[in-house]
Amino acid sequence: MSVTFISIGSLKRFFNNIADGKDRLVVEDQEGRSVKVVCQEIGLPVNLISLYIVNGKAESKDYILQHGDEIKLIAAMGGG
């Protein structure tokens, strides 16, 4: 029973600290909890996350994780 977080772009540097430099972080026993809460607990800066993409679909921060979910996190995107 696990979910997988996949790092992308500017959030990769935060993954470096918690996933030993890997692009994927497998987290066990998180089913039934919201994606935002889990991100917070594993040490990701949730105020920088503007999009939670779960299995290729944009979901809200309150999305309840299910076994096998693949989650991509997108940082707040600016301009300039």
Place this chain on the structure above:
Amino acid sequence: MKYGMTGKILRVDLSNQTHTVEEPDEKIYRTYFGGSCLACYYLLKERPAGINPLDPENLLIFASSPLVGSGIPGANRFSVASFSPLTGYYGEAEAGGWWSPELKRAGYDAILVEGKAEKPVYLWINDEEVQICDATHIWGKVTGDTQAIIRNETGESRARVASIGPGGENMVRYACVVNNLRHTNGRSGMGAVMGSKNLKAIAVRGKQKISFKNNEALKKIIKWYTDNFMDHPIERILHDGGTIGWDVTELDEAGILPTRNFRSGSFEDADKICGETFHTEYFVEADSCHGCPIRCKRVARSSGEHQVDPTYGGPEYETAAAFGSLCGISDLEAICKAHELCNRYTLDTISAGSSIAFAMECFENNLLSIQDTDGLELNFGNHEAMIRLIHKIAKREGIGDLLAEGTWRAAQKIGQGSEKFAMQVKGQEMAMHEPRGKGSLALAYALSSTGANHTEGPHDYLFQEGALGVSDLTELGLLEPTPAVYLGPEKARQFAYMQKTWNVFNTLGLCIFTAGPGKLLKMNQVAEAIQAATGWDTNLWEIMKLAERTITIKRAVSVRQGVSRKDDRLPDRFFEPLEGGLLKGKALDRNEFETALDMYYDMMGWNRKTGVPRPGKLVELGLGWINPILNQH
């Protein structure tokens, strides 16, 4: 005594080869401050309606500000402003680097350039002394050679040189101005205006001290910033990866990476042109502007097929996307080369990339033949053709002459319905951000007085529920976040507030990457910095009024040149579904868009039908003198 400003404005008449120095009342500085707002004051006061931007009677302004040189991180910028040859309306472009503080140390807050030199010249300003020097021997040379020759002739190896290359000389309508080879006043075709005046460059060197009222207060803000910027997530991202690291792959995943001329929001080779690939393959070092610890500038080098010269810096995100996903190109070395060529020739990378993407779509739809393109197979993804086109555009050779006119004029000439492929507003090409995924950006593109402009205000994703920028809005009285993909009345309100923050930065000479909502330095601290620099008893109220004055006076310049509500539009493509990516199928809703415009006009005190600032609003902003100019009473 005036603090922050030199109190002197240099006026140069190129037709008569003369110059004078003016000392405006301090009230002029406090009302218009510097940068783009000060420039608009002169454009409206001194020039009539209907100016042809490439005629000698056009006025070209280089304007710094009283905050520049104070050491406040990001306070190092200047505006180049004029009537734009790309739009015919108000044109401006900002750049950082060292040129702006150097101008002030040389004794001037701004330069007004009038007339046209009989033969090519450059200005040499050295500690208040002004010389108009022959540039016949430099005409035709790229920026690198130009800077080297001028530094050699003046004997000043540290002269800061803002110049044009062949793109500006040939009056490519989106030619830019480049200083120190790496910092660019990119948009609106200001380099073409220099070219029309036979003005090759302005070189400045100054050793004078700029006096600020409260140096201790300034130092305190600077120290606080320096101590804290690495802990601010956005500033840290910019420090670690620059704009190119902020990031193509994220925009791609979010479905808002402009791809193949805005047909799609996702590019299958995004990972090949992203920040990580850049830093692995081509990154040499980070570079900076005066007094800024962020060091967001990137320098690229390659000894491969394209031989990328690090002298010219490296591509920003805008450049990577404009020559990359927008053109369907996945060769990052070619993109780095495109950046280098644009800085050599002085071409705006956004409009150049967009013009090439436009030509590619015309070619793939048989609106341009192989004969029309001088034998180039202009399919999306052809990076060799893209490089060839940049040379041709700068030199106005063959198909390059057509594309040097920008997409709107090129479409008029091609006809056959090609207008729908011209991704522009008011004649200026869209930047590399997708308005179908950012509601306030749709308003920014449509409403900017300069034509499509992505730096009109901070972008939406920072200000949706739970995002980092939301807490920064409270000092402005905005207490509710709004979703990014949303265009209701609350978004119009958020945009109207956000637009003020970034517009006033163009008047203050301050960088959008160091200050404002979503960045480290808050708006109240900006007001404190201005107070410390000038000694004025000012506050956030006055700064926000200056912001509103800046937006409104820019609008007045464009209105007098013919802009009205009918020009506050977006290309039809944005009201059609995105073809790919996470937001596949998403289109802007026309009724929602028009309603948001109504709301915005109401908030700004502009007439809903005409888009003209109302007489009372102009008076309220201290701009009542503009009413007769706009035939209002």
